[in-house]
Amino acid sequence: MTEKVLIGIIGGSGLYHLDNLTFLKHVNPETPWGFPSSPISICSLPSGIQVAFLARHGTGHTISPSAVPARANIAALKSLGVRAIVAFSAVGSLREEISPGSFALPSQIIDRTKGVRAASFFEGTSIVAHASFGDPFSGKLVSWLEDRVRKALEQEGRGVKLFMDKCIVCMEGPQFSTRAESIMYRQWGGDLINMSVLPEAKLAREAELSYALIATATDYDAWRPHSDTVTAAEVFKTLKANADTSRLVAATVLDELHAAVSASGENFLLEQVGSMSFSIMPRSEKQDPEHRKKLAYVLPEYFSGEQQVN
Numbered sequence: 001m002t003e004k005v006l007i008g009i010i011g012g013s014g015l016y017h018l019d020n021l022t023f024l025k026h027v028n029p030e031t032p033w034g035f036p037s038s039p040i041s042i043c044s045l046p047s048g049i050q051v052a053f054l055a056r057h058g059t060g061h062t063i064s065p066s067a068v069p070a071r072a073n074i075a076a077l078k079s080l081g082v083r084a085i086v087a088f089s090a091v092g093s094l095r096e097e098i099s100p101g102s103f104a105l106p107s108q109i110i111d112r113t114k115g116v117r118a119a120s121f122f123e124g125t126s127i128v129a130h131a132s133f134g135d136p137f138s139g140k141l142v143s144w145l146e147d148r149v150r151k152a153l154e155q156e157g158r159g160v161k162l163f164m165d166k167c168i169v170c171m172e173g174p175q176f177s178t179r180a181e182s183i184m185y186r187q188w189g190g191d192l193i194n195m196s197v198l199p200e201a202k203l204a205r206e207a208e209l210s211y212a213l214i215a216t217a218t219d220y221d222a223w224r225p226h227s228d229t230v231t232a233a234e235v236f237k238t239l240k241a242n243a244d245t246s247r248l249v250a251a252t253v254l255d256e257l258h259a260a261v262s263a264s265g266e267n268f269l270l271e272q273v274g275s276m277s278f279s280i281m282p283r284s285e286k287q288d289p290e291h292r293k294k295l296a297y298v299l300p301e302y303f304s305g306e307q308q309v310n
């Protein structure tokens with residue numbers, strides 16, 4: 001690869017290609033956690049900047065949310081040199097004002113996955129780490145994106161609204177929520193709901209990658225007393241328009257984002273770099289060298305060579 005690929009885009013339901021960018025090639029890195037959901041497309045922007053695009057559920061939407069190989073996805077993107085990930089997701093709305101078609105940049109997550117998803121690169125190894133996850137999205141990346149996403153939505157001129165500072169519930173699926181669950185999530189403070197942001201955001205944090213989610217609302221889930229509850233068919237109705245807007249948003253923000261990442265010195269997109277140094281438990285002789293080798297794939301700074309972790 002001539003140019004380093006610093007930005008990764010993860011596309012969710014309905015967003016399987018960035019065909020408004022120039023496709024250059026596919027890469028399919030085999031990671032210690034297997035292959036990513038689909039081969040990663042390396043695309044170029046009009047400026048010549050290259051970005052990596054990965055379809056979370058595979059390009060034919062063949063992978064259900066619980067089976068997404070999230071560790072391979074994040075590890076593969078990092079192996080290409082990616083520093084910041086902008087992920088898209090189709091979400092249900094738990095608030096009247098967030099109507100289907102609206103976009104949001106959430107700031108918090110409530111975890112309602114059920115422990116069936118491998119959620120840590122350290123799982124199954126002899127090395128213990130407790131990543132800090134109080135602020136699950138990269139705040140500087142999110143606030144940088146706010147203006148650019150707003151600008152792109154204004155340029156598109158369809159009146160798509162952008163909501164900030166929302167809380168997203170991540171449920172297990174694949175079935176949608178019951179009415180009782182949907183109402184309870186509202187009482188808990190949830191504003192949005194999907195099945196995909198975890199463990200993706202946790203793994204990005206462990207890999208020291210900046211991560212932001214652009215949530216695109218498709219439905220009102222199951223909490224509205226006089227409305228039918230969400231069906232996949234209802235989601236599909238909004239999916240195409242949301243995906244078209246997402247492609248425009250991606251193209252608009254990517255050039256500037258890449259410039260910000262490439263810039264030397266104060267680089268707000270590198271805000272997670274070094275964060276795992278506070279998270280990995282001190283090295284002991286009991287750590288298996290094979291496990292250190294595996295972890296070096298995502299965290300070479302800590303696990304390649306013989307240096308002490310802490």
Ligand SMILES: CSC[C@H]1O[C@H](OP(=O)(O)O)[C@H](O)[C@@H]1O
Pocket residue numbers: 011012013014056057065088089090091173194195196197232235
């Ligand atoms: C197709 S409706 C449920 C499905 O859509 C969302 O996918 P993604 O986040 O990848 O856009 C949601 O999380 C569920 O996986």
Ligand SMILES: Nc1ncnc2[nH]cnc12
Pocket residue numbers: 090091092093171176177193194195218219220221222230235
């Ligand atoms: N209502 C909903 N619940 C969970 N994931 C979703 N993705 C889109 N709509 C959703």
